[in-house]
Amino acid sequence: MRHHLFEWKEGFLISLTAIRANKARSLLTMLGIVIGICSVALMATAINGIDKAFVEGISSLGADNLHIDKYAWFSNEDFFLMRNRKNVTMDQFERFKKLAKLPLAVAPTILTVHKVLFGDNYVEGTLMTGTTDEYVRTTNFNFGRGRFFSPVESNGARNVAVLGSEVAAHLFEKQDPLAKTVKIDGIRFRVVGVLEKQGSTLLGNFNPDNQVYIPIGTVFKYFRRNRDSVTIVVRARSTEMINATKEEALGLMRRVRGLMYDEKDDFAINQQEGLTQNYNQVVGVIKLVGLFITGLSLLVGAIGIMNIMFVSVKERTREIGIRKAIGAKKRTIMGQFLTEAALICLIGGLVGLLLAIGLSMIINKFLPTSVQINTVILAITISLLTGIVSGLAPAWTAAKMNPVEALRYE
Amino acid sequence: MNIINLENITKIYQVGSEEVHALDGVSLKIDRNEYVAIMGPSGSGKSTLMNILGCLDTPTEGKYDLKGTDVSAMSDNALAEIRNREIGFVFQTFNLLPRATSFHNVELPLIYAGIGSTRRREMAEVALSSVGLKDRMLHKPNELSGGQRQRVSVARALVIGPSIILADEPTGNLDSKTGEDIMALFHEIYQQGNTIILVTHEEYIANHAKRVIRLLDGKVESDTQVANHTVPGREK
Numbered sequence: 001m002r003h004h005l006f007e008w009k010e011g012f013l014i015s016l017t018a019i020r021a022n023k024a025r026s027l028l029t030m031l032g033i034v035i036g037i038c039s040v041a042l043m044a045t046a047i048n049g050i051d052k053a054f055v056e057g058i059s060s061l062g063a064d065n066l067h068i069d070k071y072a073w074f075s076n077e078d079f080f081l082m083r084n085r086k087n088v089t090m091d092q093f094e095r096f097k098k099l100a101k102l103p104l105a106v107a108p109t110i111l112t113v114h115k116v117l118f119g120d121n122y123v124e125g126t127l128m129t130g131t132t133d134e135y136v137r138t139t140n141f142n143f144g145r146g147r148f149f150s151p152v153e154s155n156g157a158r159n160v161a162v163l164g165s166e167v168a169a170h171l172f173e174k175q176d177p178l179a180k181t182v183k184i185d186g187i188r189f190r191v192v193g194v195l196e197k198q199g200s201t202l203l204g205n206f207n208p209d210n211q212v213y214i215p216i217g218t219v220f221k222y223f224r225r226n227r228d229s230v231t232i233v234v235r236a237r238s239t240e241m242i243n244a245t246k247e248e249a250l251g252l253m254r255r256v257r258g259l260m261y262d263e264k265d266d267f268a269i270n271q272q273e274g275l276t277q278n279y280n281q282v283v284g285v286i287k288l289v290g291l292f293i294t295g296l297s298l299l300v301g302a303i304g305i306m307n308i309m310f311v312s313v314k315e316r317t318r319e320i321g322i323r324k325a326i327g328a329k330k331r332t333i334m335g336q337f338l339t340e341a342a343l344i345c346l347i348g349g350l351v352g353l354l355l356a357i358g359l360s361m362i363i364n365k366f367l368p369t370s371v372q373i374n375t376v377i378l379a380i381t382i383s384l385l386t387g388i389v390s391g392l393a394p395a396w397t398a399a400k401m402n403p404v405e406a407l408r409y410e
Numbered sequence: 411m412n413i414i415n416l417e418n419i420t421k422i423y424q425v426g427s428e429e430v431h432a433l434d435g436v437s438l439k440i441d442r443n444e445y446v447a448i449m450g451p452s453g454s455g456k457s458t459l460m461n462i463l464g465c466l467d468t469p470t471e472g473k474y475d476l477k478g479t480d481v482s483a484m485s486d487n488a489l490a491e492i493r494n495r496e497i498g499f500v501f502q503t504f505n506l507l508p509r510a511t512s513f514h515n516v517e518l519p520l521i522y523a524g525i526g527s528t529r530r531r532e533m534a535e536v537a538l539s540s541v542g543l544k545d546r547m548l549h550k551p552n553e554l555s556g557g558q559r560q561r562v563s564v565a566r567a568l569v570i571g572p573s574i575i576l577a578d579e580p581t582g583n584l585d586s587k588t589g590e591d592i593m594a595l596f597h598e599i600y601q602q603g604n605t606i607i608l609v610t611h612e613e614y615i616a617n618h619a620k621r622v623i624r625l626l627d628g629k630v631e632s633d634t635q636v637a638n639h640t641v642p643g644r645e646k
Contacts, residue, residue, distance in 0.1 A: 006521050006524060006526075006527075007521070007522070007524075010521050017509050017510075021509060318505070319507060321505075322505045322506075322507060323507075323518070323522075324466075324490060324493075325464070325466060325493060325499050325505070326493065326494060326499065326518055326519045326522065326566065327490050327491065327493050327494020327495070327519050327522035327523065328490060328522050329486075329487045329490045329491070329522075330486060330487060330490075331487070332522065402467075403466045404461050404466050404467050407466075407501070407505065
């Protein structure tokens with residue numbers, strides 16, 4: 001064992017000397033690995049960031065929420081068949097709410113798109129959720145200013161609005177939005193509350209930050225006359241209760257929609273879980289493809305290492321001959337060149353990693369992310385493995401050299 | 411006891427479709443503490459014989475006993491071990507590692523033998539002192555003269571205490587004065603009880619040995635004791 005340690009230490013020192021002796025060449029070779037490892041690490045970091053953003057976004061939807069709609073979020077059913085289903089109406093919502101015992105909160109929602117204006121500032125295409133006061137209990141909203149609209153405002157279909165943080169920032173810049181009047185498609189609304197930033201970029205316009213909330217009655221008053229087509233949001237009391245709540249909702253909705261026992265459900269109870277599954281499926285593929293592509297750049301780096309190691313072995317043929325003559329075994333010579341390749345890759349990998357950490361700070365401005373410890377471990381492992389794998393063939397060439405011929409080599 | 415016992419050694423090289431008999435039935439015995447010169451014109455097979463004696467190559471046919479062990483059919487790794495422990499090489503072109511210090515060059519066989527660093531240091535220092543280069547330990551080959559380089563390689567050959575010192579034209583790259591110094595060093599080593607095999611084509615170098623084996627066309631042409639061999643320093 002001690003024996004191996006000397007050999008390894010010796011191999012390590014030889015490698016250092018060899019790398020130093022050919023600085024320019026070693027640096028250029030390393031560059032390939034630097035770029036390869038940097039891109040792999042950045043890719044892994046970006047994937048972590050997207051995952052994190054997704055989880056945050058998802059949790060702002062509420063982990064314990066059910067969304068009852070005629071459309072299923074994820075299903076094999078034909079979209080056009082789902083479209084021909086009867087809408088979920090306000091009447092159904094009201095009957096459902098009356099009958100449901102398990103939920104913590106139940107609220108109808110209706111989504112419309114509007115232009116919101118304050119003074120000279122406006123936001124085009126803002127997603128507006130019309131709902132009841134109970135909706136706030138289905139969310140994890142925190143309020144930067146004010147509050148959600150009250151039962152009185154909700155029932156009375158008042159012209160009050162709660163703004164997402166981005167919308168508020170855009171319209172009011174540095175002013176306090178509270179109690180100011182904004183115009184939604186020309187109709188005046190008083191701002192009663194502004195949400196705190198929810199912080200997910202992934203959901204885009206569905207992100208509460210980019211939305212406006214007004215009483216559902218008000219929506220029907222100004223923007224949509226028929227009381228059809230709402231989505232019922234149901235909050236379970238706890239994660240454990242979610243299945244029971246779903247069962248109850250299923251039975252109640254069938255009753256409310258007057259389905260016979262042999263008829264199929266003509267509505268869907270959607271859950272964030274489905275979203276997660278779907279996300280994992282889609283993003284899983286993107287991750288694989290991304291890592292594969294960045295892996296290619298690493299492969300190019302590895303080929304560079306292999307190439308340079310072959311040159312190095314050729315150049316040091318005589319040295320190999322000398323070492324063999326005075327007693328170096330195949331294993332020893334092999335170890336020497338493998339160590340050299342691994343060392344080049346390791347140094348390149350560490351530099352690449354540092355570069356990736358630096359770059360991720362820039363990326364952080366667009367996608368909240370940072371280099372995770374497992375990315376660091378992954379990058380170091382990959383760079384070592386790359387070195388060993390690409391050094392294998394050259395090292396073997398060196399190890400099996402005939403000492404007589406090697407000594408004769410000029 | 412014979413340290414080397416060659417029986418009917420044949421080495422055949424395949425050159426294209428032709429077979430070249432580099433060695434053709436060479437048998438010879440060398441005793442402990444002999445000083446032997448192997449001579450012959452180029453193409454006589456002396457390099458091949460040296461490679462086989464040095465366990466750098468294996469014979470096509472025949473048996474080679476080194477210290478009672480048959481090494482003629484050993485694996486590459488086993489031969490590496492034999493070379494490490496039993497054979498000290500001195501080459502015409504020195505064959506030192508150019509980027510390593512004298513000390514490291516001398517230490518190298520000890521590393522391959524798995525000897526610890528404290529012991530290595532002692533042994534390498536002793537070997538370098540014995541060739542008079544203790545003060546050049548941290549010099550690299552390009553900072554040394556030709557004679558000094560050859561001394562370093564002699565120290566490297568001696569350091570592990572091998573059974574035979576195998577010197578291939580050790581003075582070939584040196585001027586005659588320095589060459590004489592190296593021959594004096596060999597004489598000293600021989601007197602300390604080492605076995606030396608000298609491969610050369612120079613008559614006056616061969617005359618330093620006590621026994622001269624002449625090869626011709628892969629066969630032993632003559633094997634004679636030198637009655638009046640040169641003892642360096644005697645005439646000075």
